[in-house]
Amino acid sequence: MSPPLVEVSAISRSYAMRSGMFGRATAVHAVDGVSLAIAKGQTLGLVGESGSGKSTTGRIVLGLEPPDRGEVRFDGKPMAMPATAAWRAQRARMQMIFQDPLGALDRRLPVATQIREPLDIHGIGTPADREERVRGLLRAVELTPAHGARYPGALSGGQRQRIVLARALATKPDFLVCDEPVSALDVSIQAQVVNLLCDLQAELSLTLLFISHDLRVIRQISNIVAVMYLGRIVEIGSADDLFARPEHPYTQALVSASPAPGRRSAGRIVLAGDPPNPAARPQGCAFHPRCPRAIARCASEVPALSAVGGDRQVACHLVTGAQTRDAA
Amino acid sequence: MAPLVNIAGLSVAFSGVPVLRGVDLTLHKGEALGLVGESGSGKSVTWLAALGLLPRHAQVSGKVRLEGREILGAPATELDRVRGGRIAMIFQDPASSLNPVLTIRRQLCEALALHRDLQGNAVRAEARRLLDLVGIPDAGRRLDAYPHEFSGGQVQRIMIAMALAGNPGLLIADEPTTALDATIQAQILELLSTVRRELGMALVLISHDLGVVAENCDRVAVMYAGRIVEEAPSNQLFADPAHPYAQGLIGALPPLDGPRRRLTAIPGTVPDPAKMPGGCAFAPRCALASEPCGLAAPSLAPIADDRRVACIRAEASRRALLGIAAE
Numbered sequence: 278m279s280p281p282l283v284e285v286s287a288i289s290r291s292y293a294m295r296s297g298m299f300g301r302a303t304a305v306h307a308v309d310g311v312s313l314a315i316a317k318g319q320t321l322g323l324v325g326e327s328g329s330g331k332s333t334t335g336r337i338v339l340g341l342e343p344p345d346r347g348e349v350r351f352d353g354k355p356m357a358m359p360a361t362a363a364w365r366a367q368r369a370r371m372q373m374i375f376q377d378p379l380g381a382l383d384r385r386l387p388v389a390t391q392i393r394e395p396l397d398i399h400g401i402g403t404p405a406d407r408e409e410r411v412r413g414l415l416r417a418v419e420l421t422p423a424h425g426a427r428y429p430g431a432l433s434g435g436q437r438q439r440i441v442l443a444r445a446l447a448t449k450p451d452f453l454v455c456d457e458p459v460s461a462l463d464v465s466i467q468a469q470v471v472n473l474l475c476d477l478q479a480e481l482s483l484t485l486l487f488i489s490h491d492l493r494v495i496r497q498i499s500n501i502v503a504v505m506y507l508g509r510i511v512e513i514g515s516a517d518d519l520f521a522r523p524e525h526p527y528t529q530a531l532v533s534a535s536p537a538p539g540r541r542s543a544g545r546i547v548l549a550g551d552p553p554n555p556a557a558r559p560q561g562c563a564f565h566p567r568c569p570r571a572i573a574r575c576a577s578e579v580p581a582l583s584a585v586g587g588d589r590q591v592a593c594h595l596v597t598g599a600q601t602r603d604a605a
Numbered sequence: 606m607a608p609l610v611n612i613a614g615l616s617v618a619f620s621g622v623p624v625l626r627g628v629d630l631t632l633h634k635g636e637a638l639g640l641v642g643e644s645g646s647g648k649s650v651t652w653l654a655a656l657g658l659l660p661r662h663a664q665v666s667g668k669v670r671l672e673g674r675e676i677l678g679a680p681a682t683e684l685d686r687v688r689g690g691r692i693a694m695i696f697q698d699p700a701s702s703l704n705p706v707l708t709i710r711r712q713l714c715e716a717l718a719l720h721r722d723l724q725g726n727a728v729r730a731e732a733r734r735l736l737d738l739v740g741i742p743d744a745g746r747r748l749d750a751y752p753h754e755f756s757g758g759q760v761q762r763i764m765i766a767m768a769l770a771g772n773p774g775l776l777i778a779d780e781p782t783t784a785l786d787a788t789i790q791a792q793i794l795e796l797l798s799t800v801r802r803e804l805g806m807a808l809v810l811i812s813h814d815l816g817v818v819a820e821n822c823d824r825v826a827v828m829y830a831g832r833i834v835e836e837a838p839s840n841q842l843f844a845d846p847a848h849p850y851a852q853g854l855i856g857a858l859p860p861l862d863g864p865r866r867r868l869t870a871i872p873g874t875v876p877d878p879a880k881m882p883g884g885c886a887f888a889p890r891c892a893l894a895s896e897p898c899g900l901a902a903p904s905l906a907p908i909a910d911d912r913r914v915a916c917i918r919a920e921a922s923r924r925a926l927l928g929i930a931a932e
Contacts, residue, residue, distance in 0.1 A: 326786035433874045463643035463813065468857035468870035475867075490787065497859035497868065521862045534791035535861060536816030547795050548788045551756040567788075 280353060281314035282484045283452060288312075288337050288347030290330075294556055305556045307333040309508040310347070315501075317451070320478065320485040322499030322516060324492060324531070326552050330508040331488045335454045338486055339373055340364070351452070369399045372445035376457035378437035382429040388440045389415070389425030395447040414443040418473060435466035439473065446477070454486045459494060471497055492535045496520055501588075504528045507553055507563040510582055514589035524591045526568050562594065570595055607673055609634045609774060609807055610655075610692075615667035615677075617647075617654045617831075622879045625650050626831040627667070629905060634774065637801060637808040639818030639839060641854070642828035645875055648811045651828075652777050656692060657684050672774075690720045693768035697780035699760040703752040709736070709763055710748040713770065720771030735766040739796060758789035765796065775807040776800075782817065794821055815854060819843050824911070827851045830876055830886035833905055837912045847914045849891045885916070893918045 287310050293302040308330040315321045323331045337344050340356045349356050351371065357363035375381050382391055389411050396407045415425050418439040429437055438458060445453060455474070459467040471494060478485060489495050495502055496516050503513040504525065512525040523529045533546040550567045553559060559566050565575035574594050582592040610632040617625035625647045632638055640648040653659050655669040655677065669677040676687055688694075696702055704712060713732040717723055723731055729748075736744035739762040741755075752760060761781060768776055778797060782790035798821055801808050812818050818825055819839045826836040827848065835848040846852045856869035873890040876882055882889055888898040897917055905915040 326788065435874060463875075464815070464854055464857045465643065465871035466874065468859075468868035469872075471859070472868055472870055492787075493859040493861055496861060497865060517865070530791075531787055532861070534787045536794075536814065536820045537861060545791060545795075547791045549792075551758055551789065552786055 282317045283315040284350040285313040286348050288344040290345050303556050306508050318482045319500045320487055322495035322502040323488045324495045325505035328555050329505040331505050332456055335456050335488050339454050369448040370450050371452040372450045373454045374441055374445050374458045376460050378441045381441050384429050387426055392444045418443045434462055438470055452484045456488045511592045524596045525593050526570050527564050611670040613668040617650055618664045624831050624878050635805050637822040639822035639825040640811045641818050646828040647831040648828050649779050656688055690771040692775045693773040694777040695764045695768050695781055697783045699764045705752050708749050716767045716770035739766045761793050777809045779811045834915045847919045848916045849893050850887045
């Protein structure tokens, strides 16, 4: 197998949070020792609830913020220092798409101008080449030059997300981080954008980090899926069988909570309690206060992510094959 | 049995632009009805119009009968007894539905004082009972807390408690779990179905999520561009949808198990209400559309017991679907 395009080793990131104006600052561990590897042309899906650290992971992978500990390597090289020439060259090869396309676009500029902007910034091609490239990009996302002349306000949500996608593809990136790109779209439009992303990925052999809370969309688009809970990966494995045979009790609850047409809610695992506060991370396994199967050991010892057969890794004391190792 | 609510020919227009174009809907006592559709399809407007909650400039016409009595255009005094009394409503964003500077006790007691004939200690005892009922731990003490001291899921529980304050015969839940995490969504949906069973209350669940509606409702109505296009018992709708739009919605949902397939996206977008196509509003996006589809809007017609479809190609589309399934 070829070496991974993106390699994340044990990244951590914490923020200081104050309770009240004069309260003491407490550290919130948004991401805590996350390691990932994404092979060229593959999609890694990152799923989890709000506050699980999936977006922070995406931002660190893209170099939008530095990790406190750990390292991100892109194409075998460590991320360059921000605001250097090497960093700019590296950043042209990686792009990001956010959930809210209207917030990501400038309402006062025609969308074609905005698609062109990365080409101007990175000085790619002659002005005539750039115009041609913009037309090509609009075609690639199944829009016409007439759409390009419009302002964001005159486009529908699905069309705006296509524009954001076209702009992200302008510099011919190798790697795309998509943070909840279809969550704000209606089901029928969501399917259009998911299909488009899959097609473009195959065509341009893009590598994707796809972040979503939606299990169905994640499974549709990913080769490998990682489930995050409170800043850590609790389970990772191939998309085809992770949701069919979830091993971690949290993944099991997530799958069970995902409503399916034609299936009544019999046998659903309904977790007690709220998603935990990242500022007050429970001791031991972070999931144990809500886990229906927790034992005494879960409250004291943090389970390490370990292989349980096949390509699956699980961080749980109760899953056979999982051995506790000292998480370095 | 007389229906609890009967809506007939309900239409709404905002400054001359029709957004709801003739909705007929019947709801029986204790029944759970799901309303699905994409944004702008009119699922929320139907109930806001029925309860007289739309701004004054909205032009509303049609009939809305609650237990046989017309409530559309009823005087405010009568509507005040209906809203929060017989019919309660909860919304997507629970945090913005509560007043941040008042305790939960004040807000719950206000609802109780308005709709129930209770005084003094009885009000406080009832407020506590309601919080217990919706599963807020340590209800007695938590009554003195402010909305920001609760998590999103708990705030939605409190909203449900407030909605139950008037002993409603019908609870309208408008996207009640859309802003919540998956595991919390499961909790709230379970709470809603428990409360409904225990109190014998009818429920209208408005959602864009087919799965949520399918699992929690007896009957589902699919809305498109201000009309109901299909109405069926939920198990039948998902096993055998008849309207091409309903089929499209189900096909657009990525499967969670089994082989991955390319999603069958519905081409195009929802029509602009100001430029509604003549005839069937779905025809421009429909793979089965034929010439007559552009001539007149099909009416919602029965195709079997409890099943109604607004499509002249419904038979053809079902045959096509069954043909695909047989391959």
